[in-house]
Amino acid sequence: MLKSLTKINLTTQIFIGMALGIAAGALFGEGILPLANPLADLFLRLLKMIIVPLIITSIISGVTGVGGAGSLGRMGIKTLAYYVTTSMLAILTGQLLVNIISPGVGAELGLQSQPQAVDASDQSLFGILLRMIPVNPIEAMAEGQILPIIFFCILFGIFMIQLEGKKREGLQNLFEAGFEVMMKLTGFVIALAPLGVFGLIARIVATTGFEPFKSLGIYFITVVAALIIHAVITLPLLLKLLGKLSATKYVKAMSPALMTAFSTSSSSATLPLTLECAENRAGISNRTTSFVMPLGATINMDGTALYECVAVIFIAQAYGIDLTMPQQAMVAITALLASIGAAGIPMAGLVMMSIVLKAVGLPLEGIGLILAVDRLLDMCRTTVNVWSDSCGTAIIGRSEGETEILQERSE
Secondary structure (H helix, E strand, O other): OHHHHHOOOHHHHHHHHHHHHHHHHHHHHHHHHHHHHHHHHHHHHHHHHHHHHHHHHHHHHHHHOOOOHHHHOHHHHHHHHHHHHHHHHHHHHHHHHHHHHOOOOOOOOOOOOOOOOOOOOOOOHHHHHHHOOOOOHHHHHHHOOHHHHHHHHHHHHHHHHOOOHHHHHHHHHHHHHHHHHHHHHHHHHHHOHHHHHHHHHHHHHHHHOOOHHHHHHHHHHHHHHHHHHHHHHHHHHHHHHHHOOOHHHHHHHHHHHHHHHHHHOOHHHHHHHHHHHHHHHOOOOHHHHHHHHHHHHHHOOHHHHHHHHHHHHHHHHHOOOOOOHHHHHHHHHHHHHHHHOOOOOOOHHHHHHHHHHHHOOOOHHHHHHHHHHHHHHHHHHHHHHHHHHHHHHHHHHHHOOOOOOOOOOOO
16 A cells, blocks of 8 residues: 555645545544644644755855856856846746735635734845845854845855865865755655645644635636746747847747656756757757756746745735735845755755745745645746746857857757
């Protein structure tokens, strides 16, 4: 029995957990809480446990993966500028839609933790930027202060690149090995998601009935609509204006990679096919693709950043908290920085979203409900991530003087 269950993929297991949670909550009511509460709390505590070490190892190994100082030349600056710009455009698109549609306003999600407000210290934009600089990085790590940890890790990675020889190699191997360990540990925690979903969903249905799922449907539509706007309007416009290329022809050339990204939910696993499509179907040089695309698979996560921003604001709305503009700016900055450290694997964005929630002082409990639709959204946002990487590669290639892109290659 157990052996046959392990053969079922994680997505199916999560849906089974959700279905059983709905059924148990409806059938047993509050009588299921002695079982549901421990399962839900265990999953949330495990999720909290991995946040800080995952941030440290993923961001430092990601930054150092850019390469030496020579890699941060003209092409590197263009690439990083493109990635930051598109990620911020994606975040702003998500912010605009979630504030207009307000899927969480008035939602009865049955969330137990009821924070009265988020971090209420200096909420000016300068205050947010100032608090990103940790007075004591070790203390920030111990207290789980997310923005200061991210800021310190990015700086640490940048200056680690400047070391030479064995010193740099030893440190880089240490953090890369640490990241691999954390990914295995994260995989273990995510593997327990079906039990966590069962507990969280059963608890919600037992205490509030089926009302939360209406708001969840509106939230799902909001995220998908924002992703479509970014993928169909924003990125093609950049491709046309900056790359002077047809988005229709380019998406045809990259279609095998995009379909693979949708089915695998992994930008890293799709990378070999993305490189092959860009070079052999779109005609972009290996010099450009070999630098821009691996970097994009590491740090460029437009869809993930958009999703994190919408999800956090949705959860805040569900708690009845009206985030101010500076607080939403904090969400945007944290979503951008957290997306840099998001690994290109299925459901990595879910873990990174817990980072954004913690940064603004919201409980992780809200993750439980949106986990019900996360796998479908993961497929959509991964496709957007790979499409953004692809557009960036073409734009950078054109800016470097390449004229053969899409010339009789995708016909």
